[in-house]
Amino acid sequence: MLDSVLRVFGKDFDVEGFLKQYPLSIPAEPYSKGEPDLLGNPNIDSGFDALVSEQIEPEDNLAHVRVFLESSTEAFEALKTMGMTCIIDIGCTVDAQEQCAQSINIPVDIMALCCKLNISIEFSAYSSVAAI
Incomplete structure (x- = not known):
């Protein structure tokens, strides 16, 4: 399973104010400075x-990412102007029993679009429940 999460901060x-001015096509979970995070830290x-x-x-996941980025360029241009940090976090579930993890190819056009919009790409790996 592959999850791609947009993180903006x-x-x-x-x-x-930003989400009101630039409504996204996907639900956003906002958080505020000083509020506790998942670990209880502010x-x-x-x-x-x-x-x-x-x-x-992966191909289906990245196709959705591409469509989202292409349909949200105005919002990302505003975030770039505001100096916000934008990250697409691609997270995958990894089975500890497997010898090799799956390779993921990020197409050049997605990397170019991320570069143009000032979006970093991050990879996260999570152990499968069966592997824990």
């Missing part, structure tokens, strides 16, 4: 996370 980010920034795609096949 910054020190003085008016998340609610957030040092304000921001939001939004699930862009949840697919089994």
Whole structure:
């Protein structure tokens, strides 16, 4: 399973104002500076996370990411102007019993679009429940 999550954050980010001005095609989960994070530590920034795609096949997942980025360029241009940090976090489930993890090819056009819109790409690996 592959999940692609958009993470946007910054020190003085008016998340609610941004999401009102630039409504996204996917639900966003906002958080505020100073509020406790998942581990109970205070957030040092304000921001939001939004699930862009949840697919089994990498090609399908990345196709959803491409469509989302292409349909949201105005919002990302605004975020770039505001100096916010934008990350597409591609997370995969890894079975500890397998000798090799799956390879994921990020097409050049997606990397170019991320570069143009000032979006970093991050990879996260999570152990499958069966492997724990």
